[in-house]
Amino acid sequence: MSAFRQILPAFSGSGSGDVSTQGYGINAPALVIMLLLLAAAVLVAAYLPGPRAAVYGLAAVVALTGLLVPRSLLMARQWEKAVVLRFGRLHGIRGPGLFLILPFVDTVAQWVDQRIQTTEFNAEQALTRDTVPTNIDAILFWQVHDAERAALEIADYHQAILRVAQTSLREMIGSSPLSALLSERRAADAALKEEIGRKTAEWGVAAVSVEIRDVAIPAELQDAMSRQAQAEREKAARVILGSAEQEVAHKFLEAANVYASNPMALQLRAMNIIYETTKERGSTILIPSSMVDAMNVGGVLGLVAQKGAA
Numbered sequence: 001m002s003a004f005r006q007i008l009p010a011f012s013g014s015g016s017g018d019v020s021t022q023g024y025g026i027n028a029p030a031l032v033i034m035l036l037l038l039a040a041a042v043l044v045a046a047y048l049p050g051p052r053a054a055v056y057g058l059a060a061v062v063a064l065t066g067l068l069v070p071r072s073l074l075m076a077r078q079w080e081k082a083v084v085l086r087f088g089r090l091h092g093i094r095g096p097g098l099f100l101i102l103p104f105v106d107t108v109a110q111w112v113d114q115r116i117q118t119t120e121f122n123a124e125q126a127l128t129r130d131t132v133p134t135n136i137d138a139i140l141f142w143q144v145h146d147a148e149r150a151a152l153e154i155a156d157y158h159q160a161i162l163r164v165a166q167t168s169l170r171e172m173i174g175s176s177p178l179s180a181l182l183s184e185r186r187a188a189d190a191a192l193k194e195e196i197g198r199k200t201a202e203w204g205v206a207a208v209s210v211e212i213r214d215v216a217i218p219a220e221l222q223d224a225m226s227r228q229a230q231a232e233r234e235k236a237a238r239v240i241l242g243s244a245e246q247e248v249a250h251k252f253l254e255a256a257n258v259y260a261s262n263p264m265a266l267q268l269r270a271m272n273i274i275y276e277t278t279k280e281r282g283s284t285i286l287i288p289s290s291m292v293d294a295m296n297v298g299g300v301l302g303l304v305a306q307k308g309a310a
Contacts, residue, residue: 025074025082025108029098033073037066071103081112081147093147112147116208119158121165126173128181134173135216136181140165140196146204154203161200165210168195181215188212 041063048055076082076095084091086106094101101108122137142161144150150157172192173181181188189210197207259265 025076025111026070027073027075027098029075030070030073034066034069037062037069041066068103072100074099074101074108076111079113079115081114082108083110083112083147083151085109090148090152110151112144112150114144114147116141116143118142119162119165121162121169123166123169123173126170128173128178129175130177132178132217132221134178134181135214136169136173136212137214138165138169138192138210138212140210141208142196142200143206143208144204145206149202149204157200157203157205160203161196161205164199165192165196168192168199171195178217181212185212 041059044062045056045059048058074082074094075098078096080095082094082099084094084101084106085108086102091106119140119142120137121140122135124135125133126136127133140161144157154160169192172188172195176188189212192210192212193207196210200207259269
């Protein structure tokens, strides 16, 4: 099949000689019919009885018909549409599948691919609204939904889509602050998709989605933003630490009020602290005898036992 595409470019079904259409439309059924008719022409010329002039004329007609079959019987693949012109005017949109055209009268001006396609685009050293130079890379997913308009309304919709995408990206960068571009990627993607789709709709092209892949800023600005973020984190940590100390101070104040109103609670707390300290093995705690007398351990334990018995 590839050999036929190479040796029979003239039978592609495109009368314009456009490189973008050359080789499209050639299909196995048309080539098989052509070969059968050429073989039939040879057999007619060799074995058909009768006047030789008439026989050769019939063989020539059969052979010419066979040679014209690839120009008449074309095939568009499932995702393709063929824009057919008759004497330079739009005759119809054909495909997918097999279709017939009139040789030398009809021409396939363009084969339109209706699958989702991708276009990479970028903006270099574009200034944001807060005058920060940025380099942004993005990718556009788009699809032709109207083959007639894509072929007739614009000369090269591939290049036009690229130019529109780049222009729309620069417009969005100029109207957005850097912080929005860095933190609101989804909103920027949606805004770009809507703007590009609005501009390409009249060409029969729909923007399926836009994805911003990278936002690059100068290294000096990156360092400054890093220091700013670190300072903000330290500030937040100090605020949290101050709030915690304030809460602890309130709790200490409440505990002091309780101990002031009930000295026995203070003595029990002191004894508990001593107990918690002596739980570790191998540790020795030296307590002045005056401190032990001040705790009045015996009196406290007796009072606690008396209350428990009551």
